[in-house]
Amino acid sequence: MKTFQLKNITIPAVALGTWSWGNGANGGDAVFGNDLTAKDLKPVFDAAMDAGLNLWDTAAVYGMGASETILGQFIRGRDDVLISTKFTPR
Numbered sequence: 001m002k003t004f005q006l007k008n009i010t011i012p013a014v015a016l017g018t019w020s021w022g023n024g025a026n027g028g029d030a031v032f033g034n035d036l037t038a039k040d041l042k043p044v045f046d047a048a049m050d051a052g053l054n055l056w057d058t059a060a061v062y063g064m065g066a067s068e069t070i071l072g073q074f075i076r077g078r079d080d081v082l083i084s085t086k087f088t089p090r
Contacts, residue, residue, distance in 0.1 A: 001051075001053075011082060012052060012053055012055050016056055018057065018067035018070070018071055022064070022066025022067055038074075049080070054081050054082055055084065056071055057083075058071055071083070
């Protein structure tokens with residue numbers, strides 16, 4: 001896997017997005033029918049991390065906060081996760 005080095009941080013060339021994470025009216029991609037819960041996503045997260053894909057892209061509007069909540073549960077206690085995010089100015 002291609003990586004980049006930034007001082008002492010190794011960054012994968014690929015980030016995994018969490019846009020479709022969540023369920024219900026505010027979850028994930030309600031337009032296309034995604035209904036992805038933490039239970040569904042945990043094996044995906046674990047497999048990605050095991051493969052060295054530790055860069056996760058999220059934003060407050062992804063699942064109206066669901067993606068950040070789920071990702072937060074998964075990374076609690078870990079020190080090997082990188083997160084990219086963005087915000088919308090108010």
